[in-house]
Amino acid sequence: MRASRIFRRCRRSGFWFGLAAMICMTPLSLLAASTQDFYAGKRMTILIGFTPAGGHDLEARIMARHLPKHIPGLSSVVVQNMPGAGGLMMGAYMYKRARPDGLTTGVFGGTHLQSAILGQGVEYDVAKMDVVWAVSGVRVGIVREFLNAKTALDLTKVPADTIIVSGRTKTDSSCLMGNMAMELLGVKGHKSVCAYAGTAVIKAAMERGEVSFFDASDAHLVGGGAYVEMFQKGQVIPLWQAGRIGPGGKITRSPTVREDVPTFYEAYMQVHKKAPSGPLWDAFRILYNTVHGNLTRVLIMPPGTPADRIDFLRTAIASMAKDPAFVRDWEKVFGQQLAPVLVSAKEAQDLKEEFMRPAPWQDHLRKFMGF
């Protein structure tokens, strides 16, 4: 008798628990359904701050091909290149003009983040924009073979005026990291040309011998990367790589770069016979390994995009990242495995917020740039 009463009570409490759960879950499921309905028959746009055929552009095109499969009813994804001011024009457009309705997103890179930290000519606030996708990468310093430099030590011995650092703007990843690297290595009197429209244009300038140094991404040297052919022909030589930060903050060589390419830390040791230190090194290390290393390409939403649409897109994009067809396409283009370089949207969001928080290394960076 007592047992049956307990059973009845349990059954009743189970009923109430179930009912409460149903009541709680219904709005969530309705919300998800309404967000999904919102995308039905609509078209999304991915903005790129550079000319076609670079890393940002190629990644956006792979996404554009596969994303509609993971957002039921989405009619298509359009890629829109908006080159100008080293990607900053697109950043400003995203911040000021793009509709925050969840249908427009843009590919940001380390350059967008470091430019935001420097604050010069930047008309967007990265802190107010949410991340829905991110991949990490490894920077690699490459030089033309005619410099006759096979190591960083060699580079310090060639006539400095033959070392011409290339990039899109003074504050872009290649020019800023390249110039900081030269300063750290003690190369004095080198030149910089920081006014090219995109990777493809810089590569053409490298081919012509107009410039001789480019701070590339590992993706440029593998798969369908811009410098693969020149790398294979021995026309560009990788002198150092950023490497990856392992446990305890130790920087190790990345498996995505040829294993005989030293980390910049090792290259510095080779040149100066001591470990790097000081404010410039602190700023360089954080930018080179952490900002560029973790947030190489980031898909970001305009400020004010509704939270439910951001969550919906994060889920859809995470589902796309597990789609074998997408992974195959991505790995073919970027010549490396996707899984190890994927950074979760949540982690990327946290990292982005951490980088934007005022810190002494940012002051060192601005001082180096004379801002």
Added chain:
Amino acid sequence: MSEKKTFTRRTAMLTTLAAFLAVGVLAGENLLRSSKAEGGWVYIKESPKLVVSPTPIPYQRKTMVTIAGSGFEPKQEVSLQIELGGVPSDISFMVRPRPVANEFGAFSSEWILDGEIRGKLLSPTAYTLRAEDENGSVLAHAPFVFAAVKKEAKKTK
């Protein structure tokens, strides 16, 4: 080398002239069909049109393509779309000037093809260039046809 320069200059001049003619013809067509009423010109709206020149377009880097349009709403921002790498792509920010219709509803922009060919996002085949409004409605379209450039022809240039 100088022959090549002359050729490039001549091609650029001819393309610009063709563009002016195209815009002139398209805009003129609208004006000719206009009628005078109550002391002012009445603008009779034509259906939007797109003209691409040259056609076919030589499939080589640094080729300049002129895209002219007419019959659009005055001051309308036109979105130009084409498939690049098998993906619908908006090229409105890659052409110069941006395709915004003038007071007669016409525009003329130039697109210098470089990375699109170098990166093989375009092939020597036929595409369709579409002009869309901000809501994605197709207003006009035009064939965008490439012709492969023979190596011998390249040498003579």
